Amino acid sequence: MGPFLETLLGGLMTGMLYSLIALGFVLIFKASGVFNFAQGAMVLFAALAMARFSEWISRGIGVPAGGWAANLLAFAVAMAIMVAVAWLIEKLVLGKLVNQEGITLLMATLGIAYFLDGFGQTLFGSDIYKIDVGLPKDPLFLFENTFQGGVLVNKEELYAAAIAAALVALLALFFQKTTTGRALRAVADDHQAAQSIGIPLNRIWVIVWSVAGFVALVAGIIWGSKLGVQFSLSLVALKALPVVILGGLTSVPGAIIGGLIIGVGEKLSEIYIGPMLGGGIEIWFAYVMALFFLLVRPQGLFGEKIIDRV
């Protein structure tokens, strides 16, 4: 029972981190109908900016590296950069591609992904950098009285999951309670109707991409402090794709629950099925799982029902 629970908990926490990236996909897809392949590149870019600025700032004004002052300033700078990126993407790319088909937009975001990958590494360097925001690294034992040996939980992952949950709650509040959030939901429902009642589409898109940039930054910091900031961070986002299609492209709760399902399924399969197949099945298991879910529910678990009309 102990090892099973341990895997389950580990899966839930990894799943929470996947949800964090998936959230970025869903936000942008809802508001602009763009399937944003550049989310992974944005995570890498944001994490690189954060890591490097934290280093430069601590050296520039003489505060200790990894201290809260350097981190807070770096966070602010990185966020400003992500807003600038969002503004540029809207101005230079999406604004020019209004009314194009989904696949053209998808390709455009792939182009953006290549650009951001290249730009980030030209600007900030391509070594492995570390982000230290003070997440504790030591393990934690739970239920020591109930089981032999207890259940081992990584404290860092616990914090990360808490941050992710807080972020989701924050976004839900933002979407439900603020005027901007209401405008965002209106745009998501129907572009033309939203525009006709005076919601400025262009500004909404900049806001959505900035929010996605913010989510990317948080995801980048958490993943970055876990794995180090390096190019492979941009590939973590590929793991979020099955999460998105499993949960449904248009559903925020779907991204969370999809992430948890994928996280748990992946870890359990790796432990219990993996050895039979030669290991490393984590890479494709999530996709195959999502595929089977889709065969039953083509729109994902929480996606809007697809209705075809001739």
Place this chain on the structure above:
Amino acid sequence: MLYRENGQFKTGYAEDQQIFPIRQDRIVILVLVAVAFLAVPLLANEYLLRAILIPFLILSLAALGLNVLVGYCGQISLGTGAFMAVGAYAAYNLQVRIDGTPLLVSLLFGGFCATVAGVVFGIPSLRIKGLYLAVATLAAQFFFDWAFLRIKWFTNYAASGSVAVADLSAFGLPVVTPVQKYLFCLSIVALCALLVKNLVRGHVGREWMAIRDMDVAAAVIGIRPVYAKLSAFAVSSFIVGIAGAMWGFVYLGSWEPSAFSIDRSFQLLFMVIIGGLGSIMGSFFGAAFIVVLPIVLDRLLPALGAGVGLHVDTATVSHVVLMIYGSLIVFFLIVEPHGLARLWSMGKEKLRLWPFPH
């Protein structure tokens, strides 16, 4: 003045239904084929053949296959690299396990195995559409990436994980020097292009296009979505599989699974979109653009850097190439979302009116 179809009367069905109904088109294509088969091998040097023309031909073949699926049948696939890999490894296994298999038989077997894989992974397309399908096809990509890396039987228990073939020959003729390889690729590409051209103007192609334009309406008028979608997946993966086998056998010689990674899938999709969806000519344009661009950038950037007195190291060059590549793709999508093939047909329209614009 030069390009005009008036005065060309058709007096029989055969004439009416030929591939190029306009005489000038026929002449241009004949000249093009003659140049490709005769002049290029004589004039091109080894570097041009090996580094540009052979990859260009093989990738245009793969793009052609993908175009059947995406451009003609409207089913987005991000797993093309995987189907190329299936073709390459199937052909390799036949070659290794049965001694003396002719090269062409191996290639066809690769195509056949890719067809089976394509149909299996195409089955979800009957229920899933659009972007959901695009992501679902990634399952094929990651599954085969993993399979060829981890299941040692496929790589014949090679210690390094990379497999190699040597001393190719077809019909008793060696396929070893760049010129021979080029001619071999060119023949296969020409044959496949002809095959696809005839398929898409027949009833199969019309069914695909009907499904692409609106699948519900197509089903209502009596087209079976199952047959149309799966046949598109089959034809597409067959061609992609052959292209994959050629990529491994003829171009690379020895390869690892990473030769057919997800980047390859994206690259092929770029070719199809930049070249033009639903256009055979477009597949070639797109492949030419994507193959030549990085080579040009690789050479141009250090020279440019030296010109302004900057030393550009290779890492920076590769990053800047990524940036330029990304922005050019976006630029092309904005300027001509229907691809280079649209520019081509606009050029032909202009030429028909030239020199009198009214």
